[in-house]
Amino acid sequence: MEENLTYLLDGGGFEDMLVGDMSPTSNSSAAYEYRFFYPELDISCDLENIPAFSSTFLPVLYSLLFVAGLVGNALVIWILTVFKKVRAMTDVYLLNLAISDLLFVFSLPFLVQYSIVSQWTFGNAMCKIISSAYFIGFYSSTFFITIMSFDRYLAIVRSVYALQVRTTAYGVITSLVLWAIAILASTPDLIFFQETNNNNWTKCTPHYPDSNNGWKTFSNFEVNVLGWLIPVSVLIFCYHSILKNLQKCHTQNKYKAMKLVFVVVIVFFLFWTPVNIVIFLDSLRNMYIIDDCQTSQKLDLAMEVAEVLSFIHCCLNPIIYAFVGEKFKKHLREAFRRYAHFLLICKDYRIFNGHSLDRHSSLQATSSQSSFVGSVL
Template sequence: MEGNLTYLLGRGDSEDMLVSDTPPTSNSSAAYEYTFFYPELDISCDFENISAFASTFFPVLYSLLFVTGLVGNTLVVWVLIVFKKIRAMTDVYLLNLAISDLLFVFSLPFLIQYSMRSQWTFGNAMCKIISSAYFIGFYSSVFFITIMSIDRYLAIVRSVYALQVRTTAHGVITSLVLWAVAILASVPDLIFFQETNYNDRTQCIHHYPDSSNGWKTFSNFEVNVLGWLIPVAVLIFCYHSIWKHLQKCHTQNKYRAMKLVIIVVIVFFLFWTPVNIVLFLDSLRNLYIIDDCQTSQRLDLATELAEALSFIHCCLNPVIYAFVGEKFKKHLRQVFRKYVHFLLICKDCSAFNRHSLDNRSSLHTTSSRLSFVDSVL
């Protein structure tokens, strides 16, 4: 996302902010190495407090997200490929969502080192690769959350039509198109992110070809439209239709399904709305509508907090879209049963196997009673 990596990796060029001769402090993060001067107000704007916050908070947060995101999404990919065998369109989208989250997760070790050392040490090629991987992971994750909402809408509300279009082949084709759109949306970041030396420090930041904020503002609005406005409109339409349809249904797990619909919508709004708001406000700053130091400092701190909130979403996707599903949980139990069986060396192995078979039979009986709505949600 434009805001996330721009603030983390450093500020781009801007004619409304001039770098002063003040040397960076020893604990400055890569994002806030300088004091900025606002010509219209004839004042200097110091970001040292935000720098101290970022340099201590982000390495800890990124480390936790790397571990939990890697374990959760890898487990999803493993179960889908090895045990579930990708038999439905929903499986295709779920697999791609986990891969897109992993793409973001794999960029975190580089960002951890960067935020700790306040200097980019991986070269210009890796600067472009990591920044592009981050933005591709962001766009693709939002796209697949959106397409999974459409898939659920078709399966539940338009079930007759869904029989024709909800095929594995269509899922693969749609996924390839979404990846292509995500890559195209990230091309400006691949072009403009580069390794740059400022005040004897190497940074990985945007370097735009002109002195205006046109490209930066365009990138912000691109995130707002592609990464929030369109997905939110689709989610509201799909889940509102699903909600109305579920109210007419008489499935045994109707209320559990309705709770899941509420959770999906609330989580998306909670984690992605704040960062899109601060990106919009940052665009207003680029257009000189916001031009005072105090507001700018508050906006930068709000951006840091909003980014930290949005990063957590990659760890929640496996829980929301995979682990809560009855079918996926059944496969997950089979995974643990299979590998615990090999690790368990004791006299009670035969008893454990009999107990596992009983559980498997019970699970089969329970899952056979689930309705079509439950299997989709």
């Protein structure tokens, strides 16, 4: 899996040993012609369209996704820590989900540069750090989406029991456990990823003991099980129980809540299922069950598309889990009002220093600034 999620990590140019050996047909990194070798099957395969696609479109897409993911998740963290405060279990999970998504998209600026030049230029230490950050963010983001679904299940279906366990302390403990599992699951990436140089072609790739395909297959199935199968099972159970419970209610927010349930499940399936299918198919390729050139070409291109979808989901998480809530939107409006008020005061203060205001208006500005600072402190 490392090879495939490495494909996620670099947009297709990062992994140089998808199945066997891969080498450029030209010494120039701009010559986008690559040949994949399957030594046991005596098959060679030209995959020239994949790197060309990566260098042309992926830098733009990654740049847009980085900005969207950074702004959206940073806003969530800002609102939760400065205005709303972290007072409930749901807030704890929401804060950790935003941190996970930020960690997940942290690799994107490096991948933009990597996709353009097809060279790893950041050194061996950054190779391990970026690959580990990607996988830790990948696992932790999925884990916190799953635990938030279970938290909603407790609040709606098991409301009496939820009063005992849905506390901030339990939320912090659960979050620490999930981070520990995510780090443990990502340990192989920290160990095996390293910078290599082959024919003046520098890459950041995983190197397994004795080039054993067993490690690659194990890593793929680890992603399929921890990153999709278990979360999907939990989501289906929780939201099926929630929908059954909501059908018995007669409140005005019933259909709005049911609509949100469908959005959460459909979006998760839409953006995470493709990459897991491609990873599973790559496991079959590692075991040489898939061994023809044309299928391999389609599989590598599919990984490119699936990778972009997985990053889009991290940009959508703030909208799905935070901005749709009335209380959160109220705090968001309050935050922007305070920020706009602050900018207005700063503008008036500059005009005051330029002697463009009379004494009366400047006193008003000074007074309002003092009251604003007092309210913030």
